């Protein structure tokens with residue numbers, strides 16, 4: 107090979123290496139409690155990205171500046187994680203009448219390749235176009251509520267759960283305790299007996315979730331087991347009776363077995379989620395449905411705030427935080443978004459943001475949440491209403507125009523939000539009305555959004571310069 111060719115080859119190899127380093131990857135994870143809007147968000151986000159244009163996403167710099175070349179779905183990187191079913195979700199939205207996609211019940215993933223032109227002098231001189239691989243992982247926020255279990259032994263955990271349960275549903279709890287006492291008396295401890303008792307405990311948790319709107323319920327995987335459905339790993343429950351003394355432990359077979367399962371759940375389920383998934387995320391979105399608990403009542407709101415505070419512990423990386431003993435966190439940007447903002451009128455969206463900020467006050471006192479890299483905003487992933495105005499008693503009122511479930515397209519005045527969820531005046535008057543809205547028919551396969559462009563700028567703006 108002559109020198110000229112040799113030099114050219116070196117130049118082209120180093121250029122290729124430079125280009126490869128320009129092709130970056132961001133692992134974005136999306137979480138929130140059941141019903142917070144995760145599936146709808148991922149569906150809406152993918153739909154917006156696949157149909158991106160400057161006019162549809164004006165607050166996303168790369169789109170507004172005309173630098174976005176294309177967005178395509180690519181095979182996902184992790185073969186052991188379920189695929190996010192974007193096509194299935196889109197199918198639901200294009201049904202007549204349109205339906206919301208199925209909610210998140212397990213962890214799932216989707217990868218998009220975002221091709222763009224950099225406006226950075228160095229990158230644009232090296233290559234005409236760059237690619238950002240965006241890996242979106244969606245997982246139930248309930249899984250994060252198990253975190254305190256890592257700091258408690260079986261006895262401590264049982265006592266803490268007994269307190270939560272007995273305060274909320276004493277009658278159903280006493281029925282479960284009677285069953286447990288019967289099983290303990292017979293020293294029943296076969297896998298079958300444990301599975302039956304666990305199923306009863308699960309029913310109890312589901313009642314608390316559905317009837318009382320409670321979220322802070324453990325073990326989280328018993329409610330949303332994903333691939334662990336029916337396995338012994340999720341077949342256990344807290345001991346709600348008097349705990350056997352150290353001398354009696356050897357004979358208490360049921361107690362021993364529950365204690366063993368509790369330990370295995372902590373190491374094989376809770377800890378493993380952190381090492382296999384959580385520790386790899388770069389950026390995190392936490393969705394919060396502030397409106398449904400607000401419409402249900404003060405105790406539901408209290409429970410949501412408690413669960414949210416617990417979830418936020420995951421992003422408090424203060425120097426001595428014990429979570430650091432389990433994994434080294436990578437997340438450098440966190441957005442907490444109030445979902446379903448199309449349920450409130452245009453002039454109430456800033457109040458929704460204030461409400462969310464108020465719900466996070468306790469969490470914000472923690473290290474990372476006080477610092478940079480944490481943002482709050484409101485959004486509607488797939489907008490089901492439009493803003494409208496009506497005349498009422500000589501005044502012009504802001505309303506939303508949408509289809510409440512089982513109803514026709516009409517103007518709705520949902521009411522005013524409080525800026526502070528602890529405002530007693532608001533609870534006494536109970537003014538907020540949360541009517542589920544049906545999705546609107548898509549326009550040529552394209553959904554409408556609110557706030558997704560601002561979110562994209564916040565989460566990816568620095569990666570797309």
Ligand code: GDP
Pocket residue numbers: 138139140141142143144145146147206207208209210445446447448449485486487488489490491542543
């Ligand atoms: P997940 O359990 O967190 O996956 O929640 P989903 O994404 O399934 O959302 C639960 C429900 O909230 C949906 O079925 C919709 O009724 C509603 N929802 C979610 N996102 C939006 C939104 O952007 N606008 C409106 N109007 N409703 C939404």
